[in-house]
Amino acid sequence: EDQVTQSPEALRLQEGESSSLNCSYTVSGLRGLFWYRQDPGKGPEFLFTLYSAGEEKEKERLKATLTKKESFLHITAPKPEDSATYLCAVQASEYGNKLVFGAGTILRVKS
Amino acid sequence: GAVVSQHPSRVICKSGTSVKIECRSLDFQATTMFWYRQFPKQSLMLMATSNEGSKATYEQGVEKDKFLINHASLTLSTLTVTSAHPEDSSFYICSARDWGQNQETQYFGPGTRLLVL
Numbered sequence: 001e002d003q004v005t006q007s008p009e010a011l012r013l014q015e016g017e018s019s020s021l022n023c024s025y026t027v028s029g030l031r032g033l034f035w036y037r038q039d040p041g042k043g044p045e046f047l048f049t050l051y052s053a054g055e056e057k058e059k060e061r062l063k064a065t066l067t068k069k070e071s072f073l074h075i076t077a078p079k080p081e082d083s084a085t086y087l088c089a090v091q092a093s094e095y096g097n098k099l100v101f102g103a104g105t106i107l108r109v110k111s
Numbered sequence: 112g113a114v115v116s117q118h119p120s121r122v123i124c125k126s127g128t129s130v131k132i133e134c135r136s137l138d139f140q141a142t143t144m145f146w147y148r149q150f151p152k153q154s155l156m157l158m159a160t161s162n163e164g165s166k167a168t169y170e171q172g173v174e175k176d177k178f179l180i181n182h183a184s185l186t187l188s189t190l191t192v193t194s195a196h197p198e199d200s201s202f203y204i205c206s207a208r209d210w211g212q213n214q215e216t217q218y219f220g221p222g223t224r225l226l227v228l
Contacts, residue, residue, distance in 0.1 A: 032215065043117075043204045043219035044155070051214075087154065091215075097143060097208065099217060101154045 003027050006088050006102035013109050016077045021086055021105045024070040029093030033071050035064050036087040038104070044087055047073075078109045113139045113209045117220035124195055125228055132190045132223045134205030140185035141207035145217065146178075149202045161188040195227045 007022045025033070032051050036044035048057045050066040057064050061082065063074040073086060085106050089099040114137040124130050134144055142163045147155040159180050160168045167180035177199075179191040188207075192199055202224055206217040 034217070036219070041202075041222070041224070043115075043206075043222045046216055046218055049214060049216055097160060098145075098157055099206075103154045 003092075003100050004088060004090055004102040006086075006105050008105060009103070010106040011108070013075075013078055013107070015079055015109055015111045018074070018076045018078070020075070021073040021088075021107070022070060023073070023088030023102055025090045026069075027090050027092035027094060027100065030090060031093060032091045033066055034089045034091070034099060035071070035073055036089065038085045038087055040085075047086075075107070078107075080109050080111050083107055083109045113137075113207070113211075113216070113218045115205065115207050115218045115220040117205055117223050119223060120221060121224045121226075123226045123228065126196055127194055130192045130195055130225060132192075132203055132205075132225075134188045134190070134207070134220055136186045136207040136209070136218075139207070139209045139211075141188075141209065142185060143208040144182060144188040145206045145208070146180060146188075146190050147204045147206065149204060149222075155204065158190075192225065195225070197227045200225055200227045 005024045032049050034049050035047040038044045048064040053068045055066050061076050065072045085104045087104045088102040116135045118133045144161040146158045148158050149155050157170050158173045161180045161182040163182045169175045182188040202222050204222040206219045
C-alpha cells in the first residue's frame with residue numbers, strides 16, 4: 001500500500017483557472033510534509049514544508065494546507081509558467097530522515 | 112533557499128567504465144546528503160543516505176559495491192557508478208539536508224543524466 005498518494009495524476013488548466021492538487025498520506029508519526037516543483041530534466045525545487053495539521057503557507061499563486069490525513073496545494077489564477085510536475089513527500093518517524101515521495105501531479109496550464 | 116550543485120550535468124560513457132558524480136552544498140554545510148534515481152515519468156527513488164565521515168546507508172535492493180558513495184566533507188558527497196551498464200542509464204539527483212530556523216529542509220541538485228552505451 002502506497003504511503004503517499006497524489007491526485008490527480010495529470011491536470012490541464014486554462015490560464016486563470018484555479019484548482020487544487022491533493023496529497024494523502026498514511027504514515028504514522030508525521031514529522032513534515034514537503035511540496036516540490038520539478039521541471040523536465042531538472043531537480044526538484046523546494047516550495048513548502050508543513051509540520052502540523054491546520055498549518056498553511058503561501059508563495060505567490062501557491063498555497064499549501066495540511067490536515068491529519070492530507071495536504072492540498074492550491075493554485076490561484078495559474079499562468080503557463082506554473083506548468084510542471086508537483087511532488088509531495090513526507091518525512092515520518094517510521095522512516096527516519098528519509099523523504100517518501102508521491103508519484104507527482106503533472107500540471108499543464110494553457111494560455 | 113539553499114543551493115545544491117551537481118557535476119557533471121550530463122555524461123555519456125561506455126559500458127564497463129566507472130562514472131563519478133559530485134554533489135555540493137554551496138552555501139551551507141550538510142552532514143547528511145541523499146542520492147536518488149529517477150526513471151522517465153516516475154518519481155524519485157531513494158538509493159542511499161550519505162553521512163559525513165561515516166559509511167553510507169543503502170536502500171534495499173541497491174548494490175553498495177556498484178554505487179560507491181563518499182561523503183568526505185560537509186559540502187561534498189560523491190556517487191561513483193562502477194562498471195556501468197546500459198541499465199544504469201538514468202537521472203541521478205542528490206539532495207542535502209539543511210537546518211534553518213529549527214526547520215529541516217532537503218534541497219535538491221539539478222540532477223545528472225547518465226547514458227551508458
